[in-house]
Amino acid sequence: MRLTIVLFDGFTALDMIGGYEVLARLPGMETDFVAVERGTIAADTRRLGVVAFRTLAETSATDILYVPGGPGALRRERDGAFLAELRRLDATSTWTVGICNGVGLLGAAGLLRGRTATTNFFYRERLAAHGATVVAERYHRDDKYVTGAGVSASIDTALFLAELLAGTGIARTLQLGVEYYPAPPFPEQRPEDAPREAHAIIRAFEASGGAAAMAATPPFEYVDCDPART
Amino acid sequence: MRLTIVLFDGFTALDMIGGYEVLARLPGMETDFVAVERGTIAADTRRLGVVAFRTLAETSATDILYVPGGPGALRRERDGAFLAELRRLDATSTWTVGICNGVGLLGAAGLLRGRTATTNFFYRERLAAHGATVVAERYHRDDKYVTGAGVSASIDTALFLAELLAGTGIARTLQLGVEYYPAPPFPEQRPEDAPREAHAIIRAFEASGGAAAMAATPPFEYVDCDPART
Numbered sequence: 001m002r003l004t005i006v007l008f009d010g011f012t013a014l015d016m017i018g019g020y021e022v023l024a025r026l027p028g029m030e031t032d033f034v035a036v037e038r039g040t041i042a043a044d045t046r047r048l049g050v051v052a053f054r055t056l057a058e059t060s061a062t063d064i065l066y067v068p069g070g071p072g073a074l075r076r077e078r079d080g081a082f083l084a085e086l087r088r089l090d091a092t093s094t095w096t097v098g099i100c101n102g103v104g105l106l107g108a109a110g111l112l113r114g115r116t117a118t119t120n121f122f123y124r125e126r127l128a129a130h131g132a133t134v135v136a137e138r139y140h141r142d143d144k145y146v147t148g149a150g151v152s153a154s155i156d157t158a159l160f161l162a163e164l165l166a167g168t169g170i171a172r173t174l175q176l177g178v179e180y181y182p183a184p185p186f187p188e189q190r191p192e193d194a195p196r197e198a199h200a201i202i203r204a205f206e207a208s209g210g211a212a213a214m215a216a217t218p219p220f221e222y223v224d225c226d227p228a229r230t
Numbered sequence: 231m232r233l234t235i236v237l238f239d240g241f242t243a244l245d246m247i248g249g250y251e252v253l254a255r256l257p258g259m260e261t262d263f264v265a266v267e268r269g270t271i272a273a274d275t276r277r278l279g280v281v282a283f284r285t286l287a288e289t290s291a292t293d294i295l296y297v298p299g300g301p302g303a304l305r306r307e308r309d310g311a312f313l314a315e316l317r318r319l320d321a322t323s324t325w326t327v328g329i330c331n332g333v334g335l336l337g338a339a340g341l342l343r344g345r346t347a348t349t350n351f352f353y354r355e356r357l358a359a360h361g362a363t364v365v366a367e368r369y370h371r372d373d374k375y376v377t378g379a380g381v382s383a384s385i386d387t388a389l390f391l392a393e394l395l396a397g398t399g400i401a402r403t404l405q406l407g408v409e410y411y412p413a414p415p416f417p418e419q420r421p422e423d424a425p426r427e428a429h430a431i432i433r434a435f436e437a438s439g440g441a442a443a444m445a446a447t448p449p450f451e452y453v454d455c456d457p458a459r460t
Contacts, residue, residue, distance in 0.1 A: 169425060173428035195403070
């Protein structure tokens with residue numbers, strides 16, 4: 001079974017690695033990292049480079065098409081040739097996975113019209129504009145389309161898909177293998193629970209399309225959000 | 231502030247990316263991926279390549295020394311020159327971080343003697359053999375040494391360190407940024423809760439030093455572990 005993970009300049013690494021770490025370990029999985037061109041692809045921080053060993057055009061078909069997000073995905077939403085490649089591979093796939101605003105790339109490619117999908121907290125309105133009905137879930141399945149919320153949700157999403165692909169025993173083995181027994185140091189359970197300032201900073205970060213905004217952010221005292229007003 | 235993430239052949243990607251995704255976004259952080267030699271470093275699956283842009287020897291000092299684990303770490307425990315580089319950089323660091331059996335590299339370098347540390351579930355006895363007192367925690371601090379449990383614990387560990395470095399507001403902003411509001415599809419809360427077969431498979435995988443064992447694993451029906459006997 002082939003797993004094709006799509007890279008592009010400005011991807012967010014954990015969107016991709018969380019799913020890779022689970023799915024690439026499924027028995028018999030053949031994993032490829034692909035991009036428009038072969039070579040080193042820079043993540044959004046500009047400090048991490050991951051190698052695409054194959055181009056999208058060199059990939060004739062796949063079983064699992066996996067599209068991460070990141071600030072760089074926003075530019076790709078307007079890249080017709082790139083979106084055509086996603087459509088072409090999606091036509092061959094048994095499963096198509098989108099994580100974070102990578103779900104928006106599936107949407108921009110026209111693959112989610114009339115479907116339900118999740119995405120990252122800050123991207124929900126944009127995804128809806130692509131014709132999908134947005135659900136606020138950690139991961140979600142509509143037919144062969146499996147979508148995940150932001151960044152670290154790639155792990156949960158991949159465990160969900162692993163169970164569909166290989167059964168509960170293997171999926172739980174993979175959970176043990178990556179020791180996914182989370183214990184975050186902060187109490188919030190949902191993006192809505194995060195401090196109000198945190199929301200403003202991440203919105204600015206997303207709007208800036210990259211890493212620059214965070215670097216300029218001074219420390220601040222947090223005020224918990226009022227969920228009723230979020 | 232400099233963050234130096236150490237790569238080596240056979241590292242486990244999520245050990246490294248979980249921490250990177252949080253810490254590299256701290257305001258003012260200068261992140262470098264380093265290895266014994268520059269170039270593409272293969273992760274344990276042999277399907278992922280990450281670029282080391284600098285060598286360990288070219289790194290004069292760092293503020294945060296970050297050592298992930300992976301099957302390849304076991305070989306490095308016997309690599310005196312590599313361990314000497316870890317000791318040299320640790321002597322310059324404000325914080326030294328080990329994740330998964332990357333904690334064992336710190337141990338093999340002699341940095342954890344008489345200290346408390348956590349590590350992945352399957353590595354606890356080996357870490358104790360390096361002179362550390364092992365605690366079964368998701369993340370743990372002993373003075374400047376911050377250690378994390380297996381693989382995905384890199385996220386929790388980095389959020390913990392982010393709070394120490396930049397305050398609660400920034401750390402919770404980073405939690406929002408990576409949407410770390412986990413909802414694993416399976417109910418277990420601890421490695422001990424995973425199925426008995428899962429334990430056997432992961433132990434074989436760890437013992438084989440790599441990806442081969444998982445690929446040969448047939449699907450199986452799980453039997454929940456009896457925590458009293460684990």
